[in-house]
Amino acid sequence: MKTKYKALIFNFLGFSILFVGGRLLIGMLLSLNTLALAFIAAVAASILAPKFSAVKTKSGEKLMMKWIFIKGFREL
Structure with a gap:
């Protein structure tokens, strides 16, 4: 699999x-409209x-990650 596709899949998985998790957690703590929660x-x-x-x-194509933490x- 090409590294561009791996990066796309990892970005999607991390976001999703x-x-x-955030939508469920915020939904349990606050009672807001579903559009606002999303x-x-x-x-x-x-x-x-x-x-x-x-x-x-x-040396070739490499997969890199940046995170705020x-x-x-x-x-990778």
Whole structure:
């Protein structure tokens, strides 16, 4: 599998797990409209989710990750 596709799948999985978990958690704590719950969960998940990307280097294409909880980039 190409690293671009791996990055796309990892980005989707990271966002979706945080979105569903955040929506359920916020839904238990607050009684808001479902559209407002989805919007708040989507914003929170897009900020908190790790970002993956495929980077071309001299030795080949590598999968890199950036997250707000770690400093700098991490190679996978």
